[in-house]
Amino acid sequence: MSEQLKFVQLEMMVVVLGLVVLIADLAMPPSKRRLIGHLSAVALGMVFLFSLRDSYVGLINESTDLFFNSRYKIDGLAIFFKRFFLLAAIFVLIFAVDFADRIRSGISEYYAFIIFALAGMMFASSANDFSMLFVSIELITVTFYILVSYQRHRLQSLEAGVKYLILGAVASAFMIYGIALIFGEAESLKFEDLYAKQSELIGNKVFLFGMLFLFAGLAFKISAFPFQVWAPDVYQGAPTPTTAFLALGSKAAGFVLLIRLLVFSMPDLTREWTALLIAISAVTILYGNLCALPQRNLKRLLAYSGIANAGYLLMGIVAQSEAGTAAILYYLAGYLFALVTVFLIINLLTRDGEGEDISCLENLNKRSPFLAIAMTLAAVSLAGIPPLAGFFGKFLLIKSVAVEAFGNTGYFALLGVAVFGVVISIYYYFGIVRAIFWNHKADDKTPIFVGIPIRFALICCFAGMLYLGLLPNKTMKWVESAAVSLIEPTE
Secondary structure, three states: OOOHHHHHHHHHHHHHHHHHHHHHHHHOOHHHOHHHHHHHHHHHHHHHHHHOOHHHHHHHHOOOOOOHHHOEOOOHHHHHHHHHHHHHHHHHHHHHHHHHHHOOOOHHHHHHHHHHHHHHHHHHHOEOEHHHHHHHHHHHHHHHHHHHOOOOOOHHHHHHHHHHHHHHHHHHHHHHHHHHHHHHHHOOOEHHHHHHHHHHHOOOHHHHHHHHHHHHHHHHHHOOOOOOOOHHHHHHHOOHHHHHHHHHHHHHHHHHHHHHHHHHHOHHHHHHOHHHHHHHHHHHHHHHHHHHOOOOEHHHHHHHHHHHHHHHHHHHHHHOOHHHHHHHHHHHHHHHHHHHHHHHHHHHHOEOOEOOEHHHHOOHHHHOHHHHHHHHHHHHHHHOOOOOHHHHHHHHHHHHHHHOOOOOHHHHHHHHHHHHHHHHHHHHHHHHHHHHHOOOOOOOOOOOOOOHHHHHHHHHHHHHHHHHHHOOHHHHHHHHHHHHOOOOOOO
């Protein structure tokens, strides 16, 4: 058994780090507790570097059949998402430290909950049956219940926490009921068993209802239409580091599970659901982008933009191909760097939910040219304008659907909606750029201090957006390898 623990060494490191943070809080004087956040980010950075080692990557070729009774899987897809979640958590911890003075008590516990949510995400990336899926998703959800309402002295944060709790509980109920129906008909919780039995299960109405309920629960996690109603209020009310981690981690965890279920385990069902998935993807894109147009609050704008991005990512599922899966991974990588940049800057410019209007960006080019350039690049990338990562990610998703479009008018309709959505997003993201460089109604020209950790994080994001946009070939090989590993687990 001890030999088998090597498969979960990353998760064990993360969980131990979370416990160490809680213990350190007891010994560290209050004036030094901000240091815990920086040290935690460094520790996660070391875990990330460990995930790059050949000794860990080599686990792809080793069987996990004896571990957790095959409920846990190490493949290229799992490793990609583990690294994604680690990077997201590192960035979030860096600017959570800057946010620390806005949390009245329990800042170390705040860091610890971020780390425990990370552990749930990493387990989700390797989930290979429904029990592991549900446990990992619930670990993520429960920690976010706390993180969203952590500033309970603020009415907005408390309201966001209650909404997320109620709607999240409903989503969890959908999932557990769906899993019960699936188990009753399939007589197994393992994803591989579903693949072997899919020809007989696809005509089973009880099983199909179970899959619909499960899909509804995961659609809540990725904020896809019509399960997106929680996102704007929660994004606005939650502490900014929480919002960033929720937008990145929860969405990505939902998609790794959708990939395993719909692309690997039940491809025949996915083909049967093509029309449904096209409709959900198209409506999600339209709803998110159209609702983002009138928004003045930056976090609500990003919430609606995140809904639209969920629709774009669903296009990779709709494509039902390795190219579609690879496009999802590439898009998420670019999304990570752009979104972290935006939230880092929002965190610097706003306090306690005040000043989150787009007008807070006015005179930013004079107050901090560095932040102005970073925010502009992030907005351009999120809008899908070349030569940054967002453009290439959207291009790959649209291409993956276009390849499958011949003979299916639904695919062509989805492509039209996707292109229309890009045009709309360019318009409202240009509003951010306009506020930075051309709207100078505000009189405040006070220089903005950017600490070394924040500056380092922004430079990393800047480099990531440019690298993925200008030099995509190496990353494409990596994500294609991860997509292929779903079928044949080889590096």
